[in-house]
Amino acid sequence: MADLAIVVRESAYDRILTPLAFAYLAASSGQEVEMLFVNWAVRALSKKYADEFPISAERAGSEEWLKQQISSAGLPTRISDLLRMLAQTGKVRLYACTLAAQIFGVEESDLIEGAEFLPANEFVAKMAEAKVTMTF
Numbered sequence: 001m002a003d004l005a006i007v008v009r010e011s012a013y014d015r016i017l018t019p020l021a022f023a024y025l026a027a028s029s030g031q032e033v034e035m036l037f038v039n040w041a042v043r044a045l046s047k048k049y050a051d052e053f054p055i056s057a058e059r060a061g062s063e064e065w066l067k068q069q070i071s072s073a074g075l076p077t078r079i080s081d082l083l084r085m086l087a088q089t090g091k092v093r094l095y096a097c098t099l100a101a102q103i104f105g106v107e108e109s110d111l112i113e114g115a116e117f118l119p120a121n122e123f124v125a126k127m128a129e130a131k132v133t134m135t136f
Contacts, residue, residue: 003031005130011040012056027091087114
């Protein structure tokens with residue numbers, strides 16, 4: 001049973017950072033985390049698309065500044081590197097929604113290391129057992 005279950009649906013670079021940060025903070029404190037990536041966000045788990053997320057429209061023009069801030073904080077700026085960091089904690093499980101993967105073109109061979117497919121209904125059962133759930 002996970003301590004924290006997170007549904008990630010945002011696909012803008014600046015918006016996907018928040019659930020990744022919450023997952024890392026929880027894992028760093030010893031909590032088990034399960035994350036389901038749905039809609040366009042499922043592409044974050046793809047080797048092909050993970051680092052192609054644009055910054056949100058309302059923050060247009062601030063991508064370089066944001067990446068400098070992230071780097072100054074000692075963190076990687078690439079989504080793929082952040083996800084790898086999460087997987088390496090051994091506390092975070094990364095799931096690609098099977099339906100979202102089908103719709104948004106993510107093949108099993110494209111999944112980043114440590115990610116796997118999971119039907120959304122199975123994740124809903126995991127959410128029911130988790131101590132805390134979050135949606136971004």
